[in-house]
Amino acid sequence: MQSARKFIGKLVIIAAGLLLADQLIGRWLAHAYARITHGEQGHITFVIDSTTAPLLVLGSSRAVHQYVPDILTDSLHLACYNAGKDGQGLFYSQAIVTAVLKRYQPKALILDLLPTAFAPEESDFNQLAILLPYYHTHPGIASILDQRGPWESVKTLSYLYCYNSLSLQIFKRSIADTEDDSTNHGYNPKFMSLPAMPAVIRKAALADDFSGAGLSATPDTTIVAAFQQLIALASQHGCRLAVIVSPVYFPLTTGSSTIHTAADICRRQHITFLDYSRSPDFCRHDSLFYDATHLNDSGARKFTRLLSADLHNSE
Secondary structure, three states: OHHHHHHHHHHHHHHHHHHHHHHHHHHHHHHHHHOOOOHHHHHHHHHHHOOOOOEEEEOOHHHHOOOOHHHHHHHHOOOEEEOOOOOOOHHHHHHHHHHHHOOOOOOEEEEEOOOOOOOHHHOOHHHHHHHHHHOOOOHHHHHHHHHHOOOHHHHOOOHHHHHOOOHHHHHHHHHOOOOOOOOEOOEOOOOOOHHHOOHHHHHHHHHOOOOOHHHHOOOOHHHHHHHHHHHHHHHHOOOEEEEEEOOOOOOOOOOOHHHHHHHHHHHHHOOEEEEOOOOOOOOOOHHHEEEOOEEOHHHHHHHHHHHHHHHHHOO
């Protein structure tokens, strides 16, 4: 009996030590993370906690690399910040809008919609791990992150869990306190063009396009619900919303299930919807593309000027 008590006592001490270590190390990581003002982490924190731009651009890498804030600002007379994020989908945009609207009300939102945004393959909540550092400070984000799994609210009791995939980035950003990305109000340009690429690289770049099952897949109801919730949030807070399908290299002559569904929802909700996925001004213009799904800086500037004019005319 005495040995059993000693064993249990040791387990209690070990558990208490682990809990203490989790809290001490986790809170230090949280403190170090909060001080990062540059790079990917600084960009996300600025969007969630600091920007007051009346116009925000939302979306994935196609938002980050294809919408030039300065051009939108000059044309629409609204200061603009590009809040897009590489490798993210509608759940990320929904989380960002939810957090931002708790702090201030932008006058307008531009959402870049992937042609395959509603495909089941885009329903992976695991990619939202990048937002875990904001779980304890932003309830709106927490409610979306909880959809990652039934135990998410329990896992996030551990501070280390919220930062376990970011330790190296936090260390790097903490010792390198200068901006390491070429950005302008969140816009991150691509300068290479397809004609300038070696043939083998160009072939690989053009192979990565929107094709296959994703274009015709039955829309995932969870993603569509997130899209509708984003529209509802914008409407409730008086934010004008425009949903945009930006140019692609290979024209989507028949559209996609996502495009058709989104266009129908926007039509019924009286939301501006603009589809450039078959625009002859961009499709197959090698000098305007970095790869099959991203415009380069020249293409982005041409597209943003066109979009600005179309948005102005749609007012």
